[in-house]
Amino acid sequence: MKKLLTTTIVFLSTANPSFAMTPSDLAIFATNYKYNENAPVAYSYYDKACQTNVSVSLVKIMDLGNGRIGGITNQFLCWGATYTYLEMTRGNLQSIRAFVAIGAGRSTRYTNWGPVANPGDDLTPNQLTSVAKTMTANTK
Numbered sequence: 001m002k003k004l005l006t007t008t009i010v011f012l013s014t015a016n017p018s019f020a021m022t023p024s025d026l027a028i029f030a031t032n033y034k035y036n037e038n039a040p041v042a043y044s045y046y047d048k049a050c051q052t053n054v055s056v057s058l059v060k061i062m063d064l065g066n067g068r069i070g071g072i073t074n075q076f077l078c079w080g081a082t083y084t085y086l087e088m089t090r091g092n093l094q095s096i097r098a099f100v101a102i103g104a105g106r107s108t109r110y111t112n113w114g115p116v117a118n119p120g121d122d123l124t125p126n127q128l129t130s131v132a133k134t135m136t137a138n139t140k
Contacts (some may be wrong), residue, residue, distance in 0.1 A: 006085040020062060020070045021085040026102050027113040029072065030083040033059060040138055042073055043130040050078035056127075058134045059083075067091075071135045080105015084119060088132050090139070100125060 021029070039057040047054045058073040070087045082103040088096035098120025104113045120128070 020064050021072070021100050023100050023102055025116040026072070026083055026085050026100050028062070030074070030081070030102060030104070030113055030136060033074070033083075039074075040134050041126050042134040044084055045127070047077060052078065056131075058131065058138065061135055061138055063139065071131065071140050073131060077105070082116065084116075084123075086120070086128075086131060086135070087110070091136070093129055093132040093136070096128050096135075098128075 003013055008095050036057075036059060039059045041055045042058045044055045046052070054075055054077060056069050056073050056075040059074045062070040064070050064087065067090045068087055070085065072085050073081055074083045076080060080103060082101060084098050085100040086098050087097055101119035103111050103116055103117035123131075
């Protein structure tokens, strides 16, 4: 019975996301982040409101253990910036999920670093897959 219980606990712990970042952790990261022109671009798109092309970069990659990896993307728009924390199972592109997003800028919407209500809702399936491919390609 003890072996069965141990196996069940291990199974449950690997099935749940790691949530390596809280909104506070991500805000601290974003506040301290120094621009890196060599950060890989995960995807680009045209933003109608800003009337410009926006490149979304993968600015940090983390090995979370148990076959999971995490990453932080950042995008700069005309009103400010958004950082998004994502996790996925290594090798499974469809498992990627956005867990935390924060934004800040020069508008009344974001006057200080603060959480985005529904992280990842603005990402298309193709954009998520592009981030997952970039995370996979840039992990060891």
